[in-house]
Amino acid sequence: MTRFLEVVWAVVEKDLRLERRAKESFVLMLVFSLLVLTLFSFAFGPEGGPSGDPGAVQAGILWVAFLFASVVGLSRSMGVERESEGFTAMRLSPADPSALFLGKMASILILMAGMELAGFAALAVLYRAPVGKAAPELALVAAAATVGIAAVGTLFAAMSVRTRTREVLLPVLMFPLLVPVLIAAVRGTAAFLGGRGWAEAADWLKLLVVYDVIFVVASALVFEFIIAD
Amino acid sequence: MGYVAAAYAVTLLGIGYYWWTLWVRRSRLSRQLGQTPPREGRG
Amino acid sequence: MGLGREGESAVGIETVFQLGILTAAAVFLFFALKDEGRDRWLAVGAVAVLVFGVYAGLFIAGTDRFQGPPQRIFYVHVPAAWIAFFAFFLVFVFSVRYLVWREERDDVWAHACAEVGVLFATLVLITGPIWARPIWGVWWTWDPRLTTSLILWLIYVGYLMLRAYMTDPDQRARFAAVLGIAGFLDVPITHLSVVWWRTLHPGPVVLRSGGMSDLPPSMHIALWSCLLAFTLIFVYFVRKRTAIERLQARAEAARAGAGG
Numbered sequence: 001m002t003r004f005l006e007v008v009w010a011v012v013e014k015d016l017r018l019e020r021r022a023k024e025s026f027v028l029m030l031v032f033s034l035l036v037l038t039l040f041s042f043a044f045g046p047e048g049g050p051s052g053d054p055g056a057v058q059a060g061i062l063w064v065a066f067l068f069a070s071v072v073g074l075s076r077s078m079g080v081e082r083e084s085e086g087f088t089a090m091r092l093s094p095a096d097p098s099a100l101f102l103g104k105m106a107s108i109l110i111l112m113a114g115m116e117l118a119g120f121a122a123l124a125v126l127y128r129a130p131v132g133k134a135a136p137e138l139a140l141v142a143a144a145a146t147v148g149i150a151a152v153g154t155l156f157a158a159m160s161v162r163t164r165t166r167e168v169l170l171p172v173l174m175f176p177l178l179v180p181v182l183i184a185a186v187r188g189t190a191a192f193l194g195g196r197g198w199a200e201a202a203d204w205l206k207l208l209v210v211y212d213v214i215f216v217v218a219s220a221l222v223f224e225f226i227i228a229d
Numbered sequence: 230m231g232y233v234a235a236a237y238a239v240t241l242l243g244i245g246y247y248w249w250t251l252w253v254r255r256s257r258l259s260r261q262l263g264q265t266p267p268r269e270g271r272g
Numbered sequence: 273m274g275l276g277r278e279g280e281s282a283v284g285i286e287t288v289f290q291l292g293i294l295t296a297a298a299v300f301l302f303f304a305l306k307d308e309g310r311d312r313w314l315a316v317g318a319v320a321v322l323v324f325g326v327y328a329g330l331f332i333a334g335t336d337r338f339q340g341p342p343q344r345i346f347y348v349h350v351p352a353a354w355i356a357f358f359a360f361f362l363v364f365v366f367s368v369r370y371l372v373w374r375e376e377r378d379d380v381w382a383h384a385c386a387e388v389g390v391l392f393a394t395l396v397l398i399t400g401p402i403w404a405r406p407i408w409g410v411w412w413t414w415d416p417r418l419t420t421s422l423i424l425w426l427i428y429v430g431y432l433m434l435r436a437y438m439t440d441p442d443q444r445a446r447f448a449a450v451l452g453i454a455g456f457l458d459v460p461i462t463h464l465s466v467v468w469w470r471t472l473h474p475g476p477v478v479l480r481s482g483g484m485s486d487l488p489p490s491m492h493i494a495l496w497s498c499l500l501a502f503t504l505i506f507v508y509f510v511r512k513r514t515a516i517e518r519l520q521a522r523a524e525a526a527r528a529g530a531g532g
Contacts (some may be wrong), residue, residue, distance in 0.1 A: 024437070035426055038419075046414035046470065100487070110510065155454070159447045163437040173434060173451065176426040178456045180465035187469070211461055219456060225371055225446045230285055234292075236345040236402040237326060239393055240352070241296045244322075244505060247391050251512045258519040262526065266287060 034072060035175050036088060037065060042183050055193030058129045059186045063145070067175065067182065068113070069119075070149050073111050074157035075167035077104065082161050090227045099222035101154065106217070109150045115212050134192040139203065141192065144208035146184035148215060155219040158226045183206045205227050289330055297323045309513060318504035325498035333494040345403040351499040352395045354423060354527075355506050358427060359389025360456055369453030370445060377514075379445035382452055384513035386431050388506055393425040416470045420463045427455040 042062035076127055079084050090100050120138065124131040131138060153174055160169040184204040191200035297319065304315035336343035366382035367531035369375070400418045401411040412418070421455050438444035487495070 027433070028350070031426070031429055038422060038426070041414065042469065045472075065364075077311060152454070155450070159434070162433065162443065162447075164439065165437045169437060170432065173430045176423050177454060177462075179423050180458070180461045183465045183469045187472070192454065207461070207465060207468075214457060214461070215454070218454065222450050222453065225450055228446065230341050232342050232402050232406045233344045234289065234300070236348060237330065238292070238400045239398050239402070240348045241322075241326070243391065243395050243398070245292065245296070245300065247388075247509065248300075251509065252303065254516050255512070255519070258516060258523055262519065262521050 008138060014213040018215060024165070028165065028172065031172055034171060039067070039175060039179075039182060043186050047048045051207075053194050054127075054191040055129070055195075056186070058123055058127050058138050058193055059189035060100070061127070062123055062184055063185045066116060066119060066192060067145075067149070067178065068171075069115055069172070070108075070112055070153055071167075073115070074153045075161070075170060077108055077111075077154075078161040079167065081158075085186045087162070087227050089157075092226060097227060098220040100227070101220045101223035102216075105154045105219075106160075108154055109146060112146050112150060113143075115144065128226060129193055130195070131193070133195075134197075137192045137197070137201070138189060139209070141185060141205060142190035144212060147183050147212045148181040148208060151212065151216045152178065152181075155223065155226065180207060180211055184211075286331075292325055293323060298327075305517065311508065314447075314504065314508045314511070318501060318508050321497060321504055322334050322501035324498070325494065325501040328494035333491045334488055339407055342403060342406040345399055347491075347494040347498045348397060349399040349403055351502045352392045353417075354422070354499060354504045356389050356392040356396055356424070359370065359385045359392060359506065360424065360459070361453045363389065363428070363431070364456035367449035370449045371453075376445070379449065380446065380514050380517045381510070383435060383517065384510045386428050386452070387513060388429050388509045390425065390432060391509070392502070392506070393421060393428065396421050397425055414470065416463070416467045419466050419470070423460065423462055427458065431455060442461075 040060075043064050045060075058197075081090075090097070091098070106146060120129075120131050120135075123129045153170075156177075157167070157170055160167060160173055163169055184207045188201040188204040188208070191197065193206070196205045300319040300322070301316065304319050305312065307315050329344050332348065333344065335341060355410075362385040363382050366378045366385065370382060372380035397418070400421070401414075404413055404415070405411050431448060434451055435444055439448065443446050482530070
């Protein structure tokens, strides 16, 4: 028994002694958890409680789920590039880097669209959300939000995959910048799920569109600096 | 009033702490380079 | 000396504060004088203005009618926020410059501004709750300005982490520049979304907006002297930080040379 405990203790000692790794992990975890706490606040309203609107909670759950899922997809998409010398290929190719960026972004967009379709369906089934009634409007909000996530996500995934901490850094970089998208997506989705329609959602949709324009253009322009060696 | 004291104290301590880290980093680097800290203003 | 009407306690508290200020002044002055050349004057000047600013905030500025003594936190909280924002604007400028002209010094300056900016942003996030607590009874109210400050802090902490986790200096500079640009572009839209989000569920606002012009002169003195102090400190810290970066580059070059 003591031999067993000795081994346990030896591993703990070793891990925490590798000071740099342990310190890095600690900081990463700290920042990440703080980030998630703030994200939940944006998703579920500052007062925490649903204030009698189930649509708001459903929307919050949905978009937090989508955000985390996007990290998974983006990490893999960029991980593949790193492993297959894809970035070298992009750098050496005569193609316009912006085009390469839009291509990567579009592929993630398609993946996320499929995922979100399933997500909304699951929401309708598991949470009895009135998805069917406002399907086209919900799709519009989702599309606008997803474009923003895809743009910022692709850009930062390309960066984070080349760091020492790899994909682990991606959410830490991405999520703070996506706060406007999260807020707007949740509010817009909640508006349609709650039957309050365009009166409430219009402004949020406009915000999403402005965000998309700014960040798709900026990211496309700046992508060449990411793939350059 | 304790709150005011705390806020001002944190501010001064925060500034002082960062200043101290700059000093420590600087002296460690100068020692590594084997020389006394160079004069500022150039470079 | 300590009239009860103004909310000031008896002589004891005031003396404690004054002693505290003197101690801090002495310590800071000591280190400022250890510096050399132009930096020494900058440091001494910064310490002097800082001491005056703190004194002004605590003793010269009149007590606020609505919030009472805790309102004095305003004189360190708001200038810190302005400096932090200015710092991140500079990160943006230097990041753009770096991507356009690829000069290493722009990257060095961006990094330094980000680091000092995070220092001031941290002070904002600490003094904010300390201010909110006696006024509203809670530490955090998701007040729009403070919330935006939190997001800003997270963005630039991410910037520093990105830099820390990369080893290739050229790649690191480029990636950091991209983040420096994207992060700053995000700020206005983030603030707007947070403000809208908050209007749905209005809550306590720590800093009443539009209240700047009707401040009495005594409060202006405290506010602007603290701002000047923080500006000088910012410039001083950035200068020192960039000097350290240059020393580091030389140390690395020396190491590489010795190894080869």
